[in-house]
Amino acid sequence: MGRVKLEIKRIENNTNRQVTFSKRRNGLIKKAYELSILCDIDIALIMFSPSGRLSHFSGKRRIEDxxxxxxxxxDQEREQAVVEKGRHCDLQNKEYLLRTLQKLRSENDIALQIAKFVFPSLIIMS
Known part of the structure; x- marks a missing residue:
């Protein structure tokens, strides 16, 4: 017996939307992890939940890298590599990625400072 094809549209109920996001995010991260291992690739994912929380994943390399x-x-290679709904990557996407990269670096720096404060004897490589 086959599965029923779901119509792809926004889930109106906030709770159901958040639950669906969490489950599908976990599945997407699992697939990205498997792809990174099986094909020995660099991969990075950035997602924002319906409530605005940042989730990110990277394989063997740091997401910043x-x-x-x-x-x-x-530019030409990047534009050929990124096509979303028929549109090529443009300056806005580059600026968005740079802002996101800066935010992740800032969060990483804060986490390192907290770790150094909580575990002063721990040697942390950054």
Missing amino acids: VFTRFINLP
Whole structure:
């Protein structure tokens, strides 16, 4: 017996939307992890929940390194690599990625400061 094809549209109920996001986010992260291991690739995901919380995932390399690698691609190669709904990556996407990268670096710095405060004898490589 086959599955019923769901219509893809916004879930109106906030609770159901959050639950669906959480389940699908976990599935997406699992698939990204498997792809990174099986194919030995660099991968990075950034997601914002319906409530605005940031979720991110990267494979074997730091997410900052993956985005820096993407940003440093020649414009033509980057535009060919990123197509979303028929539109090529533009300056707005680059600025968004740079802002997100800066935010992640800031969050990482705060986490390192907290770790150094809580565990002063722990040697933390950054």
